[in-house]
Amino acid sequence: MTVDTFRTLTGLVVPAITTEQMREVDRVAVEEVGPNLYQMMEKAGRSLAALCVGLLGDRWPSAPIVVLAGTGGNGGGGICAARHLANHGGDVTLVVSDPTRLHGVPADQLALYGATRGRLAPVSDLGELEAELVVDAVLGYSLCGAAHGTAAELIRWMSSGTAPVVSLDVPSGVDSTTGMALGAYVRATNTMTLAVPKTGLDSDAVGALWLADIGIPREVYRRVGVQLSEGLFTTGYRVRLTKDAGNEGCG
Ligand SMILES: NC(=O)C1=CN([C@@H]2O[C@H](COP(=O)(O)OP(=O)(O)OC[C@H]3O[C@@H](n4cnc5c(N)ncnc54)[C@H](OP(=O)(O)O)[C@@H]3O)[C@@H](O)[C@H]2O)[C@H](O)CC1
């Protein structure tokens, strides 16, 4: 099931774009206009951390939080969120699917996380971890095929537990264009997608959908042909999105 638009709680219509269009937004930002990947990932991670704190309410900061990170940009955003949560006194345990495959900005995020008081646990410790909140930063919009290997193991761990899951950008294992999952996938209670919602986020796996502002200026969207309302982030750095009734019956 895909949709062309979402709405904010104040009724603003927000266009949904495909993974391919999102990649082009990323490319124009990184290669032509800005912000760079560091700047966008930092905004993503900090917004994700703020959402987690809000969802925990008075259980913050004592509630144990487990952050599961993959090997790409999605993982980098999760590692960044883990740092912000640890910096603010949270009880954080980070598990990276394969730290040896991290490179570039995600690898730098892991090194920075190492300077916090947050814990880093191997995948083999998953069975011993207790969580009151889980952050799913395993797979993002570069999912290709059915989730496999350690990523699938992390997804199964999330699915087998009772803790609510907050997914970054898209529930891991779900295709952000089609909303379909060819294999194991996360059933999130909340999903925080970045910059612009994707057409595949109408899936039941998404839970409550949030859109985070990661600082991309309108010139980038103009070059990619995406029309975002000027008032979209007037109330803050994240907005709640709901399905746009006008989408009923979209294929
Ligand atoms: N402007 C933005 O929207 C920004 C988004 N950000 C985040 O970046 C991700 C996209 O990051 P990317 O590095 O392109 O890819 P992912 O993190 O989605 O995936 C990374 C690796 O996942 C592995 N993979 C892919 N398919 C599978 C599968 N079926 N099973 C298991 N593993 C899979 C693959 O790793 P390999 O080691 O196998 O090569 C991918 O490399 C986006 O979603 C946002 O969260 C930026 O952080 C900021 C700007």
Ligand SMILES: [K+]
């Ligand atoms: K994810």
